Amino acid sequence: MSKLAIEGGTPVRSKNPIVETDVFEQEEFDALVQVASQKKLRRAEAAVEYEQTIADWFNVKHAIAVSSGTTALHIALAAFGIGPGDEVIVTPYTFVASDTAVLEQNAIPIFADVDPVHLTLDPNEVARLITPRTKAIIPVTISGSLVDMDPIMELAKQHNLWVLEDACQSLGATYKGKMVGTIGHVGVFSTITGKITNTGEGGFVITNDSDLYDKMWGYTDFARKKSLGPASKYHFGLPCTNYRITNMQAAIGTQQMKRAWDMIRKRTENADYLSSKLEGTPGIVLPPKSPWGERVYFYYLIRLLPQVLGTDMLNFAVALAAEGVYNLRYLSTTRWMVPQHLEPLFVNKAGYGGTKCPFECPLYEGHVEYYRGLCPVAEQACDEVFWLASVHPLLEKQDLDDIADAVKKVVFELIDRKHKGLAVEYATDEHRALL
Ligand SMILES: Cc1ncc(COP(=O)(O)O)c(C=O)c1O
Structure with missing residues (x-):
């Protein structure tokens, strides 16, 4: 047996480190140059083309390209109408954004444990944690590992819950013949460097629900109404913000979808x-x-x-x-990976403005604590x-x-x-x- 490098032996690999760069070929380069030469850098036609390419790729009615996977999660929860006092069932075995998106709407993440083999939400645990305050479930296909979606969708139907699929790490996976991301009410993807398709930073949502689509569109772009066209005025009737993608990212994204x-x-x-x-x-x-x-x-x-x-x-x-x-x-x-419920943010119930809101918000009628032992399978x-x-x-x-x-x-x-x-x-x- 050869001596380990840590003990002074010869390393298996002495040459260059294993590098992961973006896949960025001539097609991406040309697409980027094209939007730059048209001097159309902000969201415009290239983004519309990207969204159509995404929708066609998934065979869904609607796609919206946004600034990140995190903002994609947020607009979906906002469109569902999630708000203070609501609970959303999430997984502890994920990247923090899947869970903190819930806090963006001042709602409470409730952690359900995972299946020990697939490391994705265990439907029995989800069922156990549903309360009258539960409004949504966020299953995450972590590193492409599938969630058993049928029982989750059945629970959602029984209890009238929204399902937001966080498929940021699993473009192209299929569950019983259906594309992951098209099973719940909204599917969310990230295209940050390193993800399956890359636009540097970026993300997108997909849905077949036209009402959700209109709402998500508004949350992406200062509550603007898409039906009124790109130069329409804003409608400040709701809290709103800017999560738009640029034409530059979108131009790259279209090429990425072609090679996905x-x-x-x-x-x-x-x-x-x-x-x-x-x-x-x-x-x-x-x-x-x-x-x-x-x-x-x-x-x-x-x-x-x-x-x-x-x-x-x-x-x-x-x-x-x-x-x-x-x-x-x-x-x-x-x-x-750290069990998300053990991140100090949750253990300390660190809320906005130095308060414990939303965890201890007066509008929240439940009680939540995050501690070791809450999700033993994920912890192990x-x-x-x-x-x-x-x-x-x-x-x-x-x-x-x-x-x-x-x-x-x-x-x-x-x-x-x-x-x-x-x-x-x-x-x-x-x-x-x-x-
Ligand atoms: C499972 C999961 N959810 C959400 C996100 C957030 O995506 P982004 O980094 O594009 O905001 C990521 C990736 O970073 C992720 O891996």
């Missing part, structure tokens, strides 16, 4: 290749396929089994980074599920080989140490401080 299926397929090929290389490795569980349809891959997640490896995820990450295939910068980012997943690598379409076979070789090298060394009763202390206080 190729990029989605390539990501799946990369994930399948990693699985073929890692299959049978002890101490780790590979990402599952879905029983409900065709999942996609944003990142490639593996579950580390501490009882087999004899150590925690942080020591594993530090050893892997020394092998040259993992960037410790990720320790402090979303790639190191955050300790054990490691966001190993992007399966970015530009990765080369050598990159994937290096990742798989490094994982196996570290895993076998950790198991060997465990058998010999040797302690593993690769992580320093500095590393722990990054978490």
Whole structure:
């Protein structure tokens, strides 16, 4: 067995780091130059074309391109009429925006635990948490892993709830033959760098509901009425803001949608290749396929089994980074998933203006606390599920080989140490401080 790089051995990868850049080809460049040469940088025709391209791609009635996935979530909740005193059921295993969007409407996020295999909302937990105050559910297809949507939609029907699909990480996934994002009342996607399609920053909503579409349109653009045309006056009858996308982002986005299926397929090929290389490795569980349809891959997640490896995820990450295939910068980012209900924002019920509103708003007739033990399945997943690598379409076979070789090298060394009763202390206080 070769010596780990963290202990002075030769790293698996000594050459350049594995880089993820935007997919930005001649077509994107030309589209960008075109809007620039027309001197039409702000939202105009290119955005309309992008929205039509998105709607056609999903075969839905409406799409609105906006400034981010976060603002896309917000306009959907606003259009649903969510407000103070309302509860929205959310998942703890996600990026913070899926949950904080609820706070934007002064409503209360209620965390339901996740399914231990797919890491997405467990419909039984959702059912358990529905109260007369519940107004919506936000299932998140995290890293392309599907949510079992039929029981969620059934609950929504029974209790008259809105369903907002946060599909920011799962463009192209299908559930029982339906495109993810088209099953709930509104689907939301992010196109920030690194996502399946990129416009630098950006996001979009899709829906078949024309009333919701009109409302979301208004929340994007100072309550302007779309039916009155682009130069129409504003209608300040409601709280409103500006979440518009620019023509520059939209022009790139249209080209990205044209190559979306190729990029989605390539990501799946990369994930399948990693699985073929890692299959049978002890101490780790590979990402599952879905029983409900065709999942996609944003990142490639593996579950580390501490009882087999004899150590925690942080020591594993530090050893892997020394092998040259993992960037410790990720320790402090979303790639190191934290159960969202344990973020200080929620634990401390930190509200706007230094108050505890909306958590302790007089208009809220319920009571909420966020604490360890609230969602034990998600909490364990955050300790054990490691966001190993992007399966970015530009990765080369050598990159994937290096990742798989490094994982196996570290895993076998950790198991060997465990058998010999040797302690593993690769992580320093500095590393722990990054978490
Ligand atoms: C699941 C999820 N929801 C929401 C967002 C927010 O999207 P954005 O960063 O475009 O605001 C992201 C991504 O960043 C995400 O991964």
